[in-house]
Amino acid sequence: MTPLVAKLLHGLCMVAWWVIRRPFERKSKRNVLLRDAMDLREKAVLGVSFTGLGLIPFAYIATGFPAALDQAFSPVRAIAGLxxxxxxxxxxYATHKALGRNWSVTLAVRAEHSLVTGGVYRFVxxxxYTAFWMWAIAQSLTLQNWLAGPAGIIGFGTLYLLRVGREEALMRETFGSEWNSYAARTPRIIPFAPPPRAR
Known part of the structure; x- marks a missing residue:
């Protein structure tokens, strides 16, 4: 494993993410939106996350900039990250498959929206969000650069902190006691962690 191979494989994983998401994105557009919370705040946090997980690592993979911030390369770290x-x-993939047409890139409620509690949703x-945290940590391990590596944690972490509460409020408003019961027994993002009491 070399730094160049690590960068190229990380870039390939980024492309694979898009390939996984694209067909579900097309299918979800066929389901009518009843409520969409795509406001300025939502656009801003999506932009910050995209910058940290997409633009900065892509620029680093494509150009090597800023090479002055490169760390001493560890093949073991790179392999663990990949x-x-x-x-x-x-x-x-499992999350998109479980959600089906309920999935949306933004905070949204669609026609015939149902609360998904099966598949991977039995565990978190x-x-x-769990998958994005894994990606962000993987980026910090694989792209061993003081800017490109932690950019994903900062970018996605910003989105997570500013969005998860709004998303859960929307779910509570939409599904009421059904959501509260599900939230009381299911951890937020870490499987098998004791869930906090639903608010």
């Missing part, structure tokens, strides 16, 4: 990214891709309430 394995974690592959696991994240598997979780991405937000497996998509």
């Amino acid at each position: 394995l974690l990214f592959v696991a994240a891709l598997g979780l991405f 309430r937000h497996p998509m």
Whole structure:
């Protein structure tokens, strides 16, 4: 494993994520939106996350900039990061498959929206966020650069902190006691962690 191979394989995983998501994105557009929370705040946090997980690592992979911030390369770290990214891709696919037409890139409620509690949703309430955290950590391991590596954790972490509460409020408003019961027994993003009491 070399730095160049690690970068190229990380980039390939980024492309694989898009390949996984694209067909589900097309299918979800066929289901009518009843409520969409795509406001300025939502656009901003999506932009920050995309910058950290997409733009900065892509620029680093394509150009090597900023090479001055490169760390001493560890093949073991890079391999661990790539394995974690592959696991994240598997979780991405399982999450999209479980959601079906309920999936949306934004906070949204669609016609015939149902509360999904099966598949990977038996283990965590937000497996998509779990997968993005795995990706962000994988990026910090594989792209061993003080800017490109942690950019994913900062970018996605910003989205997560500013969005998860709004998403859960929307689910509570839409599904009421059904959501509260599900949230009370299911951890938020870490499987098998004791869930906090639903608010």
